[in-house]
Amino acid sequence: MKSGLSKRLEGLRSIGLGQALSWTLPIWAVLIAFLVGSVIIAGAGANPIQAYAALFRGAVGNGGLVATTLVKSIPLMLAGLSVVLAYRASVFNIGGEGQIYMGALFAVWGGTLLHLPAGVHLPIVLALGMVGGFLWSAIPGYLKAARGFNEVIVTIFMNYIAVAIVSYLVHGPMRESGWNYQSRAVDESARLPIILPGTSLHLGLVVALAAAVLAHILLFHTTLGYRLRMVGFNAEAARYAGVKVTLITVLAMALSGALAGLAGAVEIAGVQFRLLEGFSPGWGFDAIAVALVGQLHPAGVLLAALFFGALRTGANSMQTAVGLPMVVVQVIQGLTVLFMMIGAAVQHYGLWRPARREK
Amino acid sequence: MKRIWTLISAVALLSLIVSACGGGAAPAPTEAPAAPKLKIAMLTSGSVTDEGWNQTAYDGLLALKAEGYEVANTENVAQADQASIIENYVNQGFTVIVGHGFEYGDALTASATAHPDVHFIQIGGIATGDNLASYVFKSGEGGYVAGVLASYLSKSGKWGFVGAVEIPTIKADQLAYEMALQQANPDASVVAAYTGSWVDIPKAKEAALAQISAGVDVILANGDNANVGAIQAAKEKGDVIVIGWTRDQSHLAPDNVALSIVQRVDVILMNAVADIEAGKFKGGNYELGFKEGIEDISKFGPMVPEEAQAAVKQAVEDLKANKIALPPVQ
Amino acid sequence: MLETLQQLLWSGDLIYATLRLTTPLLFAALGGLMCERAGVLNIGLEGMMLGGALTAYVVALRMGNPWLGILAALFVGAITGLLFAVVVVTFRANQIVSAVGMNILMLGLTGVALRAAVGLSIGQSPAPTIPIWEIPGLAGLPLIGPVLFAHLPFVYLVFVLAGAMAFIFYRTTWGLAIRAVGENPRAAETVGIDVIRVRYATVVWSGIFAAVGGAILSIGYLNTFQEGLTAGRGFIAFSAIIFGRYTPLGTLLASLLFGFTDALQLRIQAFGVQIPYQFLVVLPYIVTLLALFVAGRSKGPAASGLPYAPGEE
Structure with missing residues (x-):
């Protein structure tokens, strides 16, 4: 256990934890990703300039599109914050996807089975979403802390299991009567109101911003946050200083799960209202990219989520303009992550030098 | 040193944006023809080369294209992206939007309410509206x-x-x-x-x-x-x-x-488009089968x-x- | 019910299917094991498999020869492995997150490349496939012949490779070097092992192995490719390494358990047992988790996940 944690320390330093990275780093990563992406786009027989122009126009070309970009960023913001909390304590939560599904499931339960007055219903539904994500992440958290399980494989497996549970429920017990394999829609009182009339922008944005502020306060202005970062930065030192490392680890995982669950609940209460089999397009994995491009900082996560949200929103315009499939934005996302990681590592270690050969 | 990098970053970002905007201005809007032909966009949740449900729909879309209509399609559409993709097509001037599957019910219903002048078609579901027609194959x-x-x-x-x-x-x-x-x-x-x-x-x-x-x-x-x-x-x-x-x-x-x-999705689309052009398109729920020539058997x-x-x-x-x-x- | 269960367990078909389902997994897992023993975690196996699957399909389709497809997949696998090595060995970027990025990238790249190379209009053109190879003499044996000795050539190959890997790990200086680099790169360097070179080599090999695993799916087992065809098999391979306690034999057994459970769940469905299918399709994950629970923790190489810079202290 001891060596296991000190190992993580080194692994995490290479993603820039515990040091001030230049804030321009993500910008460079994005630019280089777009540059390399343009080569790939050209290779696929399309004009990169046209493609990017269409992407840009499709993402922020008018007020409605900006609102759409914001709406698409909301789940990424919350899920990205979830990743930040876990990674700051050096817990690799790859289970965001499953936790999002569980959060959505609990939110739909609260939104369809409870019938409460507006003003009470919505907060309860969102809280239930957090409970769902919390419970689902507590399992790998416990297995890691108590039994020494590798959280990476447990959380990956639990993603599949969560998706299967939701699939079963919307086919059977939770199925809306009639034709469709989907749950009922949550009550009006459980929905997030639109905050910009004429668009789809809902109150979830405020929820996400508040979550970011709270996460920031938690991480940087509370004892718990201090301990959490201490465990992430140097578990040995933390233990020496009397921090209950195991407890903090479980707590970080659980908080992370709660935030991912909230992401699912906000998407239910703000956009989709009901649960279907293909509820999430992979936010759990995109969130890892968002958190890292956001330099594991709440404010950075907000900006990174906006960027990824814009990519997703603009993707369709790019497809209609130059005929590239929408997955091309995944090329850009993947490249951004890779260049971001390279940049962070270079800032931490300096450029690699060949070995000094003795003799 | 750090400032310089910051400056360079900002300039690079700006130039990217500018180039993007510049490129965006290139395709100038052409003057509208006298009788604008319908522009048809289709959303499928899977790949259009799946040899099945999605490809059948794509075949139908290609049939419309062969008739001279402007068509566009988006494949592998995620549940969470349906509404924004539909919105995007409407903004680009598409006048017929097809959602191919029961899972498009909510998104099509909302868009149909928001855009009464656009025609919406759902295949395989039961959502309806004044300008939203749903076609299902007679079950079983x-x-x-x-x-x-x-x-x-x-x-x-x-x-x-x-x-x-x-x-x-x-x-x-x-x-x-x-x-x-x-x-x-x-x-x-x-x-x-x-x-x-x-x-x-x-x-x-x-x-x-x-x-x-x-x-x-x-x-x-x-x-x-x-x-x-x-x-x-x-x-x-x-x-x-x-x-x-x-x-x-x-x-x-x-x-x-x-x-x-x-399953003759091509016939469904052809008929719907003909109805729209003739001003006969009516929202509602249509069950179609062998009798209507929508289901058929191969050789x-x-x-x-x-x-x-x-x-x-x-x-x-x-x-x-x-x-x-x-x-x-x- | 009991009768069907008996029929299920005694039919050679279950064993045959287990071997068939295990092979692509095991290829990827063995590759991952190699670089894992040298201290490099590779969750990018999923993306590397996808790349191999697509390449093999496109080349086999265009050239009309499945073996050229395999050859091309080897090449692309080596390239992806090399790129990953540049990121995590040379630049020392975080291995887990870089691999997540790698997977996202490969999913996008294969989607774009499929459309660019094959187009939209023709659906799924069947590519020529690798034929089944019946081992002369053995395939004719009663009972076990058709079950064990009438497979794709890769099925035999992967078991041979698993054995060879055990030999290499524990009986050769090369294997000793790999293990030393994974346990204590500093010490390895002091005895003259080129840590960087060992890590590069193993990561490139992991890319090649994973790509073959993907190619088996697209043109060995099937004759086609679709976006996301590997459907998570790379993640399963990654977990088989950990579950298999970082040894070739353990990884082999873990992959077999996974292949067996998957073959079993599809057969339970085929016998018309009334369990919601959603629970059956995740049976392999549940069984693996339970097995992990029983087996307890598995300790990886000490330097697993750690970047290394030669000549520094």
Whole structure:
């Protein structure tokens, strides 16, 4: 256990934890990703300039599109914050996807089975979403802390299991009567109101911003946050200083799960209202990219989520303009992550030098 | 030093934005022709080369394109992206939006309310509105015909059904298929398997092989990509017969595919577009089947005896005449 | 019920299917094991498999020869492995997150490349496939012949490779070097092992192995490719390494358990057992988790996940 944690320390330093990275780093990563992406786009027989122009126009070309970009960023913001909390304590939560599904499931339960007055219903539904994500992440958290399980494989497996549970429920017990394999829609009182009339922008944005502020306060202005970062930065030192490392680890995982669950609940209460089999397009994995491009900082996560949200929103315009499939934005996302990681590592270690050969 | 990098970053970002905007200005709007032709956009949740549900829809879209309409499509649409993609097409001036699947119900309903001047079409669902028409295939008709045919083809008395993910249309046809088999042979044993994934072709093949090893020798394949896997399994085993779905799949294995139940999405779209142009388009829920010419059967494979062909044709006539009581949608 | 269960377990088909389902997994897992023993975690196996699957399909389709497809997949696998090595060995970027990025990238790249190379209009053109190879003499044996000795050539190959890997790991200086680099790169360097070179080599090999695993799916087992065809098999391979306690034999057994459970669940469905299919399709994950629970923790190489810079202290 001891060596296991000190190992993580080194692994995490290479993603820039515990040091001030230049804030321009993500910008460079994005630019280089777009540059390399343009080569790939050209290779696929399309004009990169046209493609990017269409992407840009499709993402922020008018007020409605900006609102759409914001709406698409909301789940990424919350899920990205979830990743930040876990990674700051050096817990690799790859289970965001499953936790999002569980959060959505609990939110739909609260939104369809409870019938409460507006003003009470919505907060309860969102809280239930957090409970769902919390419970689902507590399992790998416990297995890691108590039994020494590798959280990476447990959380990956639990993603599949969560998706299967939701699939079963919307086919059977939770199925809306009639034709469709989907749950009922949550009550009006459980929905997030639109905050910009004429668009789809809902109150979830405020929820996400508040979550970011709270996460920031938690991480940087509370004892718990201090301990959490201490465990992430140097578990040995933390233990020496009397921090209950195991407890903090479980707590970080659980908080992370709660935030991912909230992401699912906000998407239910703000956009989709009901649960279907293909509820999430992979936010759990995109969130890892968002958190890292956001330099594991709440404010950075907000900006990174906006960027990824814009990519997703603009993707369709790019497809209609130059005929590239929408997955091309995944090329850009993947490249951004890779260049971001390279940049962070270079800032931490300096450029690699060949070995000094003795003799 | 750091400031310089900051400055360079900012300049680079700006230049990117500027170049993007510059590029954006290039395609200037052309002057509108006198009678603007309809512009049709289609959303599918899967890949349009799946040899199944999504490709059938794409075929329909291509048929419209051949008629001179401007068309566009987006494949692999995630649930969460439906509304914004529809919105995007409306903004680009598309006047007919097609959502191909039950899962588009909510997104189409909301968009139809927001854009009363745009026509919306859903295939495989039941959402309706003034400017939103939903077309569903009469539940179970295709499955019933497949069952009638299958009852003639099995030597072992064991039949299989391979699907990808259980969704309404697929389940209804599975039930009708089982009903037809049981009517022909009360002791018929029918097993069904779902792989749980729209894209996992290897697993669909494995599911079919598992059924074959349990004695099944006739399989109805109904699950987009899953069909490809099931047909490959039959081909590998040689003497196993598959009934295909949504489009003529005999080219995948001419000696194994006995028949395909064909869903004429192209006809649905052609008719809807003609209605729109004639000002006759009415929102609502339409159930279409053999009678309307929307469901159809392909050519028979070489292994289908005359007797079975006649029975299938009779079943189609019976369905057209509403003589068959199909199992209700569960 | 009992009778069907008996029929299920005694039919050679279950064993045959287990071997068939295990092979692509095991290829990827063995590759991952190699670089894992040298201290590099590779969750990018999923993306590398996808790349191999696509390349093999496109080349086999265009050239009309499945073996050229395999060859091309080897090449692309080596390139992806090399790129990953540049990121995590040379630049020392975080291995887990870089691999997540790699997977996202490969999913996008294969989607774009499929459309660019094959187009939209023709559906799934069947590519020529690798034929089954019946081992002369053995395939004719009663009972076990058709079950064990009538497979794709890769099925035999992967078991041979697993054995060879055990030999290499524990009986050769090369294997000793790999293990030393994974346990204590500093010490390895002091005895003259080129840590960077060992890590590069193993990561490139992991790319090649994973690509073959993907190619088996697209043109060995099937004759086609679709976006996301590997459907998570790379993640399963990654977990088989950990579950298999970082040894070739353990990884082999873990992959077999996974292949067996998957073959079993599809057969349970085929026997018409009334369990919602959603629970059956996740049976392999549940069984693996339970097995992990029983087996307890598995300790990886000490330097697993750690970047290394030669000549520094």
